Each structure stands twice: as C-alpha cells, then as structure tokens.
Amino acid sequence: MLLRAIRVIRHQVRDFKLLAGTGTPSLTETIELTKLAFELNYDGVVVLPPYYFRKATDDGLFQWFSELIENAVPPGKYLLGYHIPPVTGIGFSLDLLERLKAKYPTQFAGIKDSSHDEAFASAVGQRFGSGLLVFNGTDSYFHHALNHHAQGAITAPANLISNNLREIWDLFQQGKDPSAVQARVTEQRHFLEQFSPIAPILKGLLHKIHGLPHWAVRPPLESMDAKVLEDAAEKFFKIG
Secondary structure, three states, X not given: OHHHHHHHHHHOOOOOOOEEEOOOOOHHHHHHHHHHHHHOOOOEEEEOOOOOOOXXXXXXXXXXXXXXXXXXXXXXXXXXXEEOHHHHOOOOOHHHHHHHHHHOOOOEEEEEEOOOOHHHHHHHHXXXXXXXXXXXXXXXXXXXXXXXXXXXXXXXXXXXHHHHHHHHHHHHHOOOOOHHHHHHHHHHHHHHHOOOOOHHHHHHHHHHHHOOOOOOOOOOOOOOOHHHHHHHHHHHHXXX
C-alpha cells in the first residue's frame, strides 16, 4: 500500500526519483518486494544484506545479491546496497562491492553508506573514485564523504536539516569551504543521537517545528514524553 501511495509524489515534484527499501533476511521476499517496486515504476531499490546470518561470507552474500539482481532488477533499473553494520551486524566489504560492480556495472549502482565510519568512507572513495554511486548516511561527516567521491546523502535527519545539508552540497560544488555549515550539521546530528533510536524525536520535532501531524511510532519504539519533546525542540531551535 505504501509503495503505491507514494507514487503521487511523481505528479507533484518534477524529476523526483523514487527509491524503495526492499531488503529483508528472506531472499524470496526480497525478490518479490523488489519486483513490485519496479512494476510500480520506482527508479531503484535500497537493499540491506540478509542480516539473520551475521557470519555469512562474501561468497554467500555475492550469490544472494546475484540471485536478487538477476531475478528482480530489470535493465535500466538500479539497486543500492544499504551498508549499515551498526544495525544489521553485517555489511559490504570493499571486495564484495568490487565483485558486484564488476558483474552488474549498471544494475548494482552503489551503496547508501550509513556505517558511521569515516575510514570506510575514505576507503570506498580511494578504491572506486566516482565509479561507485555512494550516498552518505551520516550527516556529521557529509563533507568528508563528499571529499571522497560521495555523490549525495540519504539520511533520516534530512527531514529536519535538509536546508543545511543542501548548503554543504552547494558550497562544495562551488569549490567553497562548507566547514562552518558542516559544524552546525554535526552538532544537530549529535543532539538527535542523544534520543536514539531516532524516529520518535524526528517525528516529534517535525510536528513542533513544521506543524506536521505528530505521527505515531510503532512498537517496539515508544512515543516521546511531551515535556521531553518540548525541551528538545527548544534546544534544537537554538542549534539550528
């Protein structure tokens, strides 16, 4: 239902690209969700590695993604690996990325890097340059990632701080130094991380700051206490 409903954005925002998160521990379910996304004309999918078996080898992960791509990602469409080992307990090694990119140079477009690991961002840039599409998922080192060939960002805090992230991007593209804006973004990100998991504070602040409905979270997450949210909103205003 959500995959179908979100398509209305295409009619409201010109050149809007749609990505669907279709990764599950089940290869069969991931294939079916990925097929559905492309049947609904999504541009790409973002897929977690199968995180149930956290000691899976690169060979096993390569086979898993190969079957997914060959069965569900048609020519002209794209898959991004979702690299977030702090959550999944398993990620993409540089060698695995190279194997997937070599075998599927178009369909395996790149990764969303939410590793929170600056060294990994540097290593990916050094290994692949701009040949691998990398979207940074950690606002606090967006500028660092751009310096190592990242080509954008996909982050949850962007719901609140997209203006600052865009300013970093624009300054970087102009050859100017975005360090001052990056420092503000880093402070904002670190503030939000005090409330990890981050979804309740994001939904609460979107309501407080932008007047959006105060969307509920689902178990096992819990909604924020009203007083805590009020204090958080006041502090966040001062940072931003």
